[in-house]
Amino acid sequence: MNVFTIGFTRKSAREFFDKLRRPGLKRLIDVRLNNVSQLAGFTKRNDLLFFCEAILSIGYLHLPELAPTQSMLNEYRKNAGAWLDYETKFLALMVDRKVEDNIDQELIDGGCLLCSEAIPENCHRRLVAEYLRGKWGNLEIEHIL
Numbered sequence: 001m002n003v004f005t006i007g008f009t010r011k012s013a014r015e016f017f018d019k020l021r022r023p024g025l026k027r028l029i030d031v032r033l034n035n036v037s038q039l040a041g042f043t044k045r046n047d048l049l050f051f052c053e054a055i056l057s058i059g060y061l062h063l064p065e066l067a068p069t070q071s072m073l074n075e076y077r078k079n080a081g082a083w084l085d086y087e088t089k090f091l092a093l094m095v096d097r098k099v100e101d102n103i104d105q106e107l108i109d110g111g112c113l114l115c116s117e118a119i120p121e122n123c124h125r126r127l128v129a130e131y132l133r134g135k136w137g138n139l140e141i142e143h144i145l
Helices: 013-019 045-058 070-078 083-097 123-134
Strands: 002-007 025-032 059-062 111-115 142-145
Touching: 013 059, 025 045, 045 059, 045 123, 070 083, 083 123, 083 142, 123 142
Parallel strands: 002 111, 002 142, 025 059, 025 111
Antiparallel strands: none
16 A cells, blocks of 8 residues: 655645646545645645646545644644654544544555645654554555655
């Protein structure tokens, strides 16, 4: 199985959609908690649905069960929390949600996990991909930068 990840921050719409032109990419999987209020207009839910179909001929899916809670986000972003604390709490959340059992592997295979962070190092999309690889064992990850 293959999964991609991408963030939209610091990318124009052209650059973003050009980077998504990948062999084997089947769908964009939005793992943001809130997919309607981002500053980049092209990354709002209805726009992404349209652009994925019209530009890339791929599907779009929002999976908020792969997103952190609002309180986790607030603690990390607004209160300048430590990444290690955020990572620990987020991974515990994935365990509590049993995402490896509740998310169909076929949805992830060929999917691209979308979040806002420009790079995956301090982004939950990387944590999701690595968590699922640890549980399923057969997941190749490619971070699209």
